[in-house]
Amino acid sequence: MKKNIAIIMGGYSSEYEISLKSGYVVFETLDKEKYNPFKVHIFKNKWCYVNNNGEEYSIDKNDFSVTVNNEKIKFDCVFNAIHGAPGEDGYMQAYFELLGIPITGCNMYQAALTFNKRDLISALQPYGIKTATNYFINYGDHIDEEDIVNKVGLPCFVKANKAGSSFGVTKVYQQEDLKNAIDVAFKEDNEIIIEAFLDGTEVSVGVISYKNETLVLPITEIVSENDFFDYQAKYEGKSQEITPARISASQQENVITEAKKIYEVLKMKGFSRSEFIFKGDQPYFLEMNTVPGLTKESILPQQANEAGISLNDLFSNAIEEALHN
Template structure:
């Protein structure tokens, strides 16, 4: 097939996307496809508008990749692509909206509140409300951002204002969320809509305080244990809730669902990643390898799921 790979982009996750793109391009070529690679920028849309390909593989992360905008453009152009559509992508990227959907489906979430932030916003009002509704420690992060960019675990009162400003520098809405202490796990989901399966659960042991940008993307930044050393009933629950979250958001082909297992051994859902990292140190390929799928085979499965029956 003739496949275009969009990667790079202009978000804070550009470097990760460059690595993801390189991996996808190499795998597609190894699988015999003709590849057109595009380092995507909204300022060079003609590169996408003029595409004449069988399929687009989106290797972007963050804004203009994971938020549904590029998917909407490809839909208008009638170009098929790998992964979730515009609405599912936008919902998953909007953490506050996604949490509402999870809660409606009885998937346990951490207590949180979203606050719109503009140049006219009175930060002190937000701080006052946060102090009233949350007890230390808690998390402040942009509502729509990936790779824990702009995230602060607030442990002391004097950190609140700086944490809000940091999160607000990435987004016009910030999310304040109770801090859940526990084990970090993630569940890859793959399959046609209605036929999804969860791959082996991965436990993430970050070298830093939490699974931050360096832990995710620097070699040796975290340890991935596959399958996660947890009991069968909890494994089953994580897999079922991951598939349910994927389905209720309307995701397609693949996603990765992140959880924290709290001190009571209950899974608390964090988010659904519609375009999870596909770098050499990424989680999804690690899990696939556990059931015997090489990286190249995994990428080919995504292609087949995106084109069969169309």
């Protein structure tokens, strides 16, 4: 009997448009012989199932069901395609855990931890994972620009702590530009992380659970036309994403080791995509995405394709893993 799969997409953050694109790719790709996929939009003002004619049916949040033509539909599994809140920060994972409905990807704790850049690097440092020198600010804190520059140097990156797709990120070259960069970051989150600039090759490493094993996918090298891998570079073609990456054998070995170690230390499941920058042969960890982009052009699907894994296999594996864990 075919399983009913709710593909949740949208979300509450600036990433909602990207999430909708990912969700529609999942919907189009899933094997209709095995699954009945349903597009479910999750927004602050409405949760609804959207049929192929664009008609909307409200989701009953009490049990995450939907009634269509007097028939109540329940879901066997949820495919999480929400980038950012509330799909990548632990809230949806917690909700579905309480309802007893399997969801693809990691558990609530791992989602919350990895979504918080500051907490994540703090959790990984005792395991020897190298990161850029950093400085933390919360909204309302006194801002000592001289102290920031003394610690992290210039140029530096000012980032919203809990945001994705490079929203709220600014590269700062001069001390007098710090205040504006901090204001930009605070529009996305009330916590900020300021990081030292690392000058080296940037790579993105996908690590997934595939057929009950931890699999490191072929590595992607990021070459941005812009000053860094910002929103335009990620989504508007202002970058080259080269898979496999043009890195040395020792760099490849080191970053594979680090990426797999991070995945296993965190007890991750499902998809992950971690970003690193090399200083010499040593990879420095930047951040992890637990709901990476899933369009055909996105990095993780590119890496899976290079590994001989089709989108159909990638998505089906995620569902089967969720159903049987």
